[in-house]
Amino acid sequence: MPEIAPIPLSQLTTLRTGAAPARMVDATTRDELISTLHDVWATGEEWFVLGGGSNLFVGDEPFEGTVVRILTEGIERQPGTRPGFTRVKVQAGHNWDALVAFAVDAGLAGIEAMSGIPGTVGAAPVQNVGAYGQEIVQTLVEAELIDESTGDVSTVSAEELGLGFRTSVLKQHYGSLPARRAVIISVTFELAEVGQGDRPIAGEQLRSALRLESDDRVSLKWIRDHVLETRASKGMVLDDTDADTYSAGSFFQNAVVSESFARTLPAECPRWPVAPDLDPVLVIPLDSFDGYVPKLAAKKSEVKVSSAWLIEQSGIGKSFKLPRSRASLSTKHALALTNRGNATAGELAELARFIQNRVYSEFGLVLQPEPVLVGVDL
Incomplete structure (x- = not known):
C-alpha cells in the first residue's frame, strides 16, 4: 500500500481547514485504489476518500483514521448506444474541469455548463453536481463501484445511484450515513456529438444565465468561456489570489420544502418547482378489472427556495463576519462561507450556526450544509 507522510488537510481542501490525519495513502491507478481500499477496510479503522477536497469541511482535531487520496486519471472514448452520441469512461481521480475541457474540445455536449466546478469526476455523481440547468443525472450512464461491505467491484446504472437534487445513495448527509457505503472507481457519460459550430441553446436556465435570446446560436467553447467568467465573478473558480474562493462553494443547500410551507414564506422569495405536478396514472389489468376504479391520491409537489435570499433577508449580507473571526x-454572494486566512474549523462552524439560527428565527427553516463534515458539528 503506497502510504505517504500525512499532509495537513488544510493544504488539500478548498476551505483550508484540518490537521494532518493519522494515516494517508495515495492511490494512483485503478488496481492500486481497489487494493488500498481492501487493505484499509480490513483494519476496521475509520477512513474517508479525498479527491479535490472542494466539498469537504474538516475539523481542527487530527482525523484518527486513514485518508485515501484518489489520484487516478484517464479518459477513454467509447461508441455511444445512440446515433450522434459518444460515451466517455473517466477514472474517479480525474479533474472535473479537465474533463469538461476535453469534452468541449472534442465537440461533445452535455456538461459544458458545469465548467469551472472544482473537484474530481468521482465526486460529481455523489452529490449530482449541476449548474445552469445541467446536472450529472442528465448524462451519466453508469459508475464502477467498490462496496465496503463486500469489497466487490461492480458496474451499476445511473438509476441505481438514486440521483436527486444534490444527492445520491452514496452521499453522506449531515447527521446520517449514506444509504450505500461504496467508492466510485470510474464513471461513464454519454455526450451528444455537436461539433464546434454555433447552435441554439435549449435550456432556459442556461440562456438566462448567459443572457441569450431563444434564437441566439453559440458554440460549446463560447458557453464554457462565459460560464467560467460568470463563476469567477462570483468567486466560484479556484484562485489563490482571491480569498472568496477559499470555500466549499455553496455551504448551504437551497432548501426543498413542501408547497404548503413555501406559502408561508414572503412572496418575493425566489422559488422553483422540484417536480411537475402531474396527474397520477393507475394501470389495472383488463383480466382483473371489476368495474371499480379506486380514488387516486394526488402527489404532493415540493418547492426549492433560495437559501441565499433567506440568509440576506435575515439581516446577514455579503462579507458578514462575527467579531474577531477569520x-x-x-x-x-451569501451562500459561501470563506476562510479569510488561517481560520479554524471552529470559527467557520460558529458562523454557520449563527446563520442557521438567524434563518430559523426569521423563517422557521433550518438550512442544511452541503459539504461533507468530518470531525465538525453544527
Whole structure:
C-alpha cells in the first residue's frame, strides 16, 4: 500500500481547514485504489476518500483514521448506444474541469455548463453536481463501484445511484450515513456529438444565465468561456489570489420544502418547482378489472427556495463576519462561507450556526450544509 507522510488537510481542501490525519495513502491507478481500499477496510479503522477536497469541511482535531487520496486519471472514448452520441469512461481521480475541457474540445455536449466546478469526476455523481440547468443525472450512464461491505467491484446504472437534487445513495448527509457505503472507481457519460459550430441553446436556465435570446446560436467553447467568467465573478473558480474562493462553494443547500410551507414564506422569495405536478396514472389489468376504479391520491409537489435570499433577508449580507473571526461570507454572494486566512474549523462552524439560527428565527427553516463534515458539528 503506497502510504505517504500525512499532509495537513488544510493544504488539500478548498476551505483550508484540518490537521494532518493519522494515516494517508495515495492511490494512483485503478488496481492500486481497489487494493488500498481492501487493505484499509480490513483494519476496521475509520477512513474517508479525498479527491479535490472542494466539498469537504474538516475539523481542527487530527482525523484518527486513514485518508485515501484518489489520484487516478484517464479518459477513454467509447461508441455511444445512440446515433450522434459518444460515451466517455473517466477514472474517479480525474479533474472535473479537465474533463469538461476535453469534452468541449472534442465537440461533445452535455456538461459544458458545469465548467469551472472544482473537484474530481468521482465526486460529481455523489452529490449530482449541476449548474445552469445541467446536472450529472442528465448524462451519466453508469459508475464502477467498490462496496465496503463486500469489497466487490461492480458496474451499476445511473438509476441505481438514486440521483436527486444534490444527492445520491452514496452521499453522506449531515447527521446520517449514506444509504450505500461504496467508492466510485470510474464513471461513464454519454455526450451528444455537436461539433464546434454555433447552435441554439435549449435550456432556459442556461440562456438566462448567459443572457441569450431563444434564437441566439453559440458554440460549446463560447458557453464554457462565459460560464467560467460568470463563476469567477462570483468567486466560484479556484484562485489563490482571491480569498472568496477559499470555500466549499455553496455551504448551504437551497432548501426543498413542501408547497404548503413555501406559502408561508414572503412572496418575493425566489422559488422553483422540484417536480411537475402531474396527474397520477393507475394501470389495472383488463383480466382483473371489476368495474371499480379506486380514488387516486394526488402527489404532493415540493418547492426549492433560495437559501441565499433567506440568509440576506435575515439581516446577514455579503462579507458578514462575527467579531474577531477569520471566517466570513463571500464578498460576492451569501451562500459561501470563506476562510479569510488561517481560520479554524471552529470559527467557520460558529458562523454557520449563527446563520442557521438567524434563518430559523426569521423563517422557521433550518438550512442544511452541503459539504461533507468530518470531525465538525453544527
